[in-house]
Amino acid sequence: MKEGLNRDADNRNKSTTPGVIYKDLYILGSTVGEGPGPAAPGYIRAFDVRSGAVVWTFHTIPLPGEPGYETWPPEAWKKSGGANSWGGITMDEERGVVYCGTGSAAYDHWGGDRIGQNLYANCVLALDAATGVKIWHYQVVHHDIWDYDIPCAPNLVQVQKDGKLIDAVAQPTKMGHLFILDRDTGTPVFPVEEVPVPQSDIPGEVSWPTQPMPPISLRYTRQGFYEHEITDLNDEATTFVKDQIKHMTMGDLFRPPNRDSALIMPQFNGGTDWGGAAYDPFNRKLYVNASNEAEWISMFEAPKNESILQFDLGAKIYQTQCTFCHGSAGQQLQNAHSFSTLKTIAGQRTDDNLREVLSTGKGLMPKFDWLSDGEKNAIIAFLKDKGKDLSIDLSKISVNFANNIPWLATGHNPIKDNEGYPINKRPWGTLSAIDMDSGTIDWQVALGTYPSLEAQGFEATGTFNLGGPLVTAGGLVFIAATMDERFRAFDKDTGEMLWEFQLDAGGYATPATFEVDGKQYLIIAAGGGGIPGTPPGNAYYCFSL
Ligand code: HEC
DSSP states (O other): OOOSSSOGGGGGEOOOOOEETTTTTEEEEEEOOOOOSSOOOEEEEEETTOOOOOEEEEESSTTHHHHHHHGSSSTTTHHOOOOOOOOEEETTTTTTTTEEOOOOOOSSSTTTSOOSSOOOTEEEEEEETTTTEEEEEEESSSSSSSSSOOSSSSSSEEETTEEEEEEEEEEEOTTOOOEEEETTTTTSSSSSEEEEEEOOOOOOOOOOOEEEEGGGGGGGOOSSGGGBBBOSSSSSHHHHHHTTTTTTTTBBBTTOOSSEEESSSTTTOOOOOOOOOEETTTEEEEEEEEEEEOOOOOOOOOOOEEEEEEEHHHHHHHHHHTTTHOOOOOOOOOOOOHHHHHHHHHHSHHHHHHHHHHHHHTTTBHHHHHHHHHHHHHHHHHHHTOOOOOEEEGGSSOTTTTTTOOOEEEEOEEEEEETSBSSSSSOOOEEEEEEETTEEEEEEEOOOOHHHHTTOOOOOOOEEEESSSSSSSTTTEEEEETOOOOOEEEETTTOOOOEEOOOOSSSSSSOEEEEETTTEEEEEEEEOOOOOTEEEEEEEEEEEE
């Protein structure tokens, strides 16, 4: 997977999502870096199932002479990374077409070195499965500076219009926008408008003037953050949140990350994330879960030519390179690789051990061999709580941790009320049934609860959720995904909850159903850990009727 990427991608290209099989081909996307460091391009490739040879490659960052090349600076194909399909690929066997959603281009939050529309990042792509030739593309975010990757595979759906059935694909997004596109042409089945959006004031950035917006009836989450969104759980929470955010800015979706601290809703994990949606071909409804929570972000200038404490340099490098996977210092992640766990590990290792992990990588952790020794030492000082009085002259070490990216984001910063609940009004998580024929939400219910709030009489507040739904021919929608770590069944016609089961850890996955000897089973992976504050687990739960 590391070959044929136009650069030494080494261990920066891997896949965390399975591909699809078409005849003798295994068609696969990839997971690549999104930080300011070096990143691999997210090419989509077909491998011969027998020999492993690459049969075709679709360049999601086009090479000179390929269409879309003009939407990047001339040298981008050699340097820019991302535009990868990490959320899964959908196969239409009958047509011999694969539909893929792609993520944003790297770096996630500053695109001054990739000025342009950046095709085929943030696109739904229809590719000929036998040859990899593009049939059409549809971009859902132009020149993304929010990390609004397409996070899941599109669904094959049908829309009844004027008495005729149209084959379409439905693509849920982190923005809570559902795009329904004609399967043969990529044309939106319901009109999409290009809406002017606020522009970036970060030096070097050239944000895109407009963004595509589907009809209001196909926007299934809160859109933007406003004063009237502030939590009304109780007076204390409202007062606390008002005070917390008094210096932050708020407003519409698609405000660019700037120097101010901006509240963003939906936050950078969506909306919808990796779980995607379930489609029922009998009633032509799409079932999709989503989160409504805010996060804040701001941009800062990469330090250069100044003197800085070693510890502070380490903190800055950590913030820009490591928080994607290990969480920020303030975040109470309980997964195995959280910041607090890293501090414990660092305390038990010699500096040489840690330098080696950074130089070579380990398992799914990429290597950071391109950091200078001074920078590696600074990270180690930060993890070991040392170097708080040791000043270093940045002109003496090569400040390449930002890979010449002059503006960096403070990361995706969670923000909560005085008791740790989200700062906005409920519901914090939803499950929606969306009618394909009318392009409207048929029903929407809160998904998940906080037991602590349930005890105070707040029912079904909804929680942040990760993992998707499954709809059965028998009329049930099964979904876990919530922070209360329960697994539920809903009536597919009404949204009424019919059953719930307490798991030992979060079921942040999509359930599956299968049959053995005439008996139907339902299974879910409860791995937990993916949402801050919920512990890891390691079990599959299997149910029979
Ligand atoms: C793409 C995700 C990712 C990024 C980015 C990342 N790590 Fe990791 N890191 C991991 C994973 C996964 C492991 C567990 C590796 C294993 O044990 O297989 C890990 C393990 C570690 C360990 C423990 C190694 C050991 O010896 O057990 C340290 C220390 C560490 N990371 C530090 C960092 C630092 C510092 C950064 C930023 C410069 C960073 N990581 C960036 C994913 C990441």
